[in-house]
Amino acid sequence: MISIGILSTAEINRQSLLIPVKKRSDCQVRAVASRSSQRAREYAKLHDIPIAYGSYQGLLDDPKIDVIYISTPNALHDFWTEKALQAGKHVLCEKPAFTVEGNAESLKKLALTRNLLLMEAMHYRYHPALKDFFGLLDQKFLGDIEFVKTSLSYYFPTRENDIRLNAALKGGVFMHLGCYCLDAITGIVGKPLFFQDLNVVKKTNGVDLKSEGCLVTSDGKTRAEFLCDYSDNIFESEIEVKGERGFMRLRSGLNPTNFVLENPHDTWILETDLSTQPCLSKGDGFSTYDFQLDYFIESLKQGNHTPKINAQASELLAEGSDLLALKI
Numbered sequence: 001m002i003s004i005g006i007l008s009t010a011e012i013n014r015q016s017l018l019i020p021v022k023k024r025s026d027c028q029v030r031a032v033a034s035r036s037s038q039r040a041r042e043y044a045k046l047h048d049i050p051i052a053y054g055s056y057q058g059l060l061d062d063p064k065i066d067v068i069y070i071s072t073p074n075a076l077h078d079f080w081t082e083k084a085l086q087a088g089k090h091v092l093c094e095k096p097a098f099t100v101e102g103n104a105e106s107l108k109k110l111a112l113t114r115n116l117l118l119m120e121a122m123h124y125r126y127h128p129a130l131k132d133f134f135g136l137l138d139q140k141f142l143g144d145i146e147f148v149k150t151s152l153s154y155y156f157p158t159r160e161n162d163i164r165l166n167a168a169l170k171g172g173v174f175m176h177l178g179c180y181c182l183d184a185i186t187g188i189v190g191k192p193l194f195f196q197d198l199n200v201v202k203k204t205n206g207v208d209l210k211s212e213g214c215l216v217t218s219d220g221k222t223r224a225e226f227l228c229d230y231s232d233n234i235f236e237s238e239i240e241v242k243g244e245r246g247f248m249r250l251r252s253g254l255n256p257t258n259f260v261l262e263n264p265h266d267t268w269i270l271e272t273d274l275s276t277q278p279c280l281s282k283g284d285g286f287s288t289y290d291f292q293l294d295y296f297i298e299s300l301k302q303g304n305h306t307p308k309i310n311a312q313a314s315e316l317l318a319e320g321s322d323l324l325a326l327k328i
């Protein structure tokens with residue numbers, strides 16, 4: 001039985017970890033940690049978690065915990081990932097896992113040196129339709145790729161003191177949603193990309209609410225554009241790829257299952273101008289978070305500790321957020 005400890009009492013825990021864990025018999029949530037002992041106790045009681053720690057370090061010091069799931073605000077991800085690895089724990093860290101230049105590579109090295117699994121929770125990638133989609137592109141189904149476009153729009157953050165609207169906690173739409181766009185773009189292009197353009201379209205209170213950018217390969221043959229948006233109160237997530245042979249557009253590509261927590265269903269739709277219509281796998285009622293946890297746990301069981309992070313995307317995210325900070 002693999003024992004998981006949750007580092008923070010974040011809202012996302014339920015959807016991303018607690019529900020998926022309940023569907024399995026090979027792992028358990030053994031403990032939760034909060035900055036407040038009372039919050040930890042209340043959260044543990046509410047979610048039937050055996051142990052509550054009133055400090056994050058207390059959780060890391062528990063020798064019976066194998067895996068730490070980090071769901072703090074973005075600004076604390078790098079720090080607690082390093083601490084957890086130093087404590088000898090495997091780590092599943094919420095996106096964006098690395099927000100500071102150089103940290104993706106250095107923490108990857110630390111994980112490898114310690115033979116620990118380090119994975120960023122880029123959940124959309126683990127859905128079988130997305131695996132197929134990326135697989136087709138890897139096999140040059142569209143030939144050489146000329147253009148990629150990703151967009152992710154979500155509703156305006158309305159929770160009180162929402163971390164998304166807090167600059168000091170590395171909030172803002174580029175950090176929160178742009179990380180998915182960059183992950184998909186870099187994964188699809190598979191070559192170094194450079195910012196050609198990066199702009200804040202709307203902002204508030206020191207954070208960006210709508211940002212867009214354009215990236216290009218050094219030979220100029222492949223371009224990528226992205227748009228991330230909290231301001232228009234719509235939900236949209238799309239990956240579009242144009243190659244020599246045609247195009248594929250995956251609607252809901254960055255979020256291929258819906259938000260009905262207990263009974264998720266597929267929301268992606270593939271559009272293409274190809275004469276051979278590619279067939280993508282269904283999720284069969286499992287969420288991206290189920291698939292993500294499955295990948296993580298099966299990797300551990302097989303002793304596969306190859307880091308599952310996208311260092312190029314993390315570097316672009318760190319660089320881009322520094323550039324955007326000058327414009328906010």
Ligand SMILES: NC(=O)c1ccc[n+]([C@@H]2O[C@H](COP(=O)([O-])OP(=O)(O)OC[C@H]3O[C@@H](n4cnc5c(N)ncnc54)[C@H](OP(=O)(O)O)[C@@H]3O)[C@@H](O)[C@H]2O)c1
Nearest residue numbers: 008009010011012034035039071072073074094095096163
């Ligand atoms: N994978 C996904 O689909 C997805 C979706 C949403 C969010 N996320 C990511 O998950 C993470 C958490 O997001 P969320 O919306 O669930 O966050 P949230 O509900 O605001 O919770 C964040 C938690 O972090 C802890 N924390 C530590 N220092 C804090 C500080 N200075 N201010 C506020 N909270 C602090 C708090 O727990 P304690 O007080 O108990 O310590 C708090 O409950 C973010 O990194 C976000 O990008 C991922």
